Amino acid sequence: MTLRALSRRARAGLFRTLSVGAVLGAVGGCSWDETIKVVDPDVINPADLTSPSAALTLRNGVVLRLAQATSGGENVLLLGGLLADEWRSGDTFEQRNTTDQRNLIPENTFLAGALRAPMRVYVEAQTAIAVTRQFQPVPRANVGLMFALAGYSAVLIGEHFCNGIPYSTISDGQVVDGLPEPADNSNIRAIAFADSALRETSGPVADSTRVVFLAAVVKGRALLNRGQFAAAAAAVAAVPTGFVYQTFHSVNSTTNVNWNLNSNTRRYVLSDREGGNGLPFRTAADPRVRTVVGTGTRRLAFDTETPFFETTNFAQFGPVILISGIEARLIEAEAALRAANPAQMLATLNLLRTQPVGGVAGLAPLADPGNENARVDLVMRERAFWMFGTGHRLGDLRRLVRQYNRPVESVYPTGVFHKGGGIYGTMAVIPVSFDERNNPNFKGCTDLRP
Secondary structure: OOHHHHHHHHOOOOEOOOOHHHHHHHOOOOOHHHHHOOOOOOEOOHHHOOOHHHHHHHHHHHHHHHHHHHHOOOOHHHHHHHHOOOEEEOOOOHHHHHHHOOOOOOOOOOHHHHHHHHHHHHHHHHHHHHHHHHHOOOOOHHHHHHHHHHHHHHHHHHHHEOEOEEOOEEEOOEEEOOOEEOOHHHHHHHHHHHHHHHHHOOOOOOOHHHHHHHHHHHHHHHHHHOOOHHHHHHHHOOOOOOOEEEEOOOOOOOOOHHHHHHHHOOOEEEOOOHHHOOOOOOOOOOOOOOEEEOOHHHOEOOOOOOEOEEEOOOOOOOOEEEEEHHHHHHHHHHHHHHOOOHHHHHHHHHHHHOOOEOOEOOOOOOOOOOOHHHHHHHHHHHHHHHOOOOOOHHHHHHHHHHOOOOOHHHOOOOOEOOOOOOEOOOOOOEOOOHHHHHOOOOOOOOEOOO
16 A cells, blocks of 8 residues: 555554564564564654654654655655656666656556655654654754655655645544645645745744745745735745755665665756757756766666766765755746746846855856746746756656647657657646555546646
């Protein structure tokens, strides 16, 4: 089971794995019947979560879940970029090839984990909020951070998955199966959680500044998804351009899977003008998407037929920036465009390009392309290069259809598929996994519109 099973286990808020040796040592004097009658040995009893140390452990668990959801496994950042135009499949696995070809089906086995991981952040953050409020209420920014991360996970889910997302909950220790919801409800949830985070960080509380900026960008992103452009710009106005919120990896935790599936195993290939509509992520030679052409034994991808191209944006144990002040400025630029102020839009974009920011030394200033459609293209291109591989691109393609009235086939990769023959399919969103049919309320996506 997917979300329903997740919710049932998430009521404990914490998972632990027992080694075989530990299990055998614990039951050395027991009969085999007694051994196999152990009930839920991998779940900590909620009654044990009644101390400040438990609150800290729960919060740390949420931060770990966030890393797993975004760069610690086959995640929505990767799959969304594969469905869009950031990545091509260089793999033999059908699950990745059909995603790249826009032929996704709910039975794709990679989808359950991609949705389960951010849902774990969403559910476990709320468990952490309740325990922290009771046993470690100071500093309040600890609670604010959990609200902000719950909001971030909701907006990520809404940008990637189809209409009909079920959010299951826990009541008195029992699963309450979620009802299918429009993807936009995820934005509504995100805004509410971001507002809660901002309330928790009002006044002089420790570490409040970082949480305020995090929550502000989450709120601005959700408002942008809802087409509330002026409100989105207002939400992020105080966020400094140099702000970043990122996940971390190490030899003691997890490898950055974004690096692993591209640079290491060559299963994901840096894309370039995919399906005619895609951006030139490789041939643009843009320092925001650092490119290496495969040579020698690395000339071909894992499938031994697709030419391999790597981006060095990600390192084996390197961090991944999820939310930043750069994103805040890009929200402001798009809001200016929508307010019929192209001069302000251009000034904001060039503010980012002409000063050292985000590890980029500086780029040539942009000129006004002169018409509305070209200006939209320019804003979306800047967003794509500044935030490559960080889970924004699929949401932006959906917005081009939904908010800018562009035909799907003028936005997504289309035409002849780049490997194995055939043509691109028609999927524009990621379906909720078939595993969710364990939820009696869920019968499948309500629709597949962007």
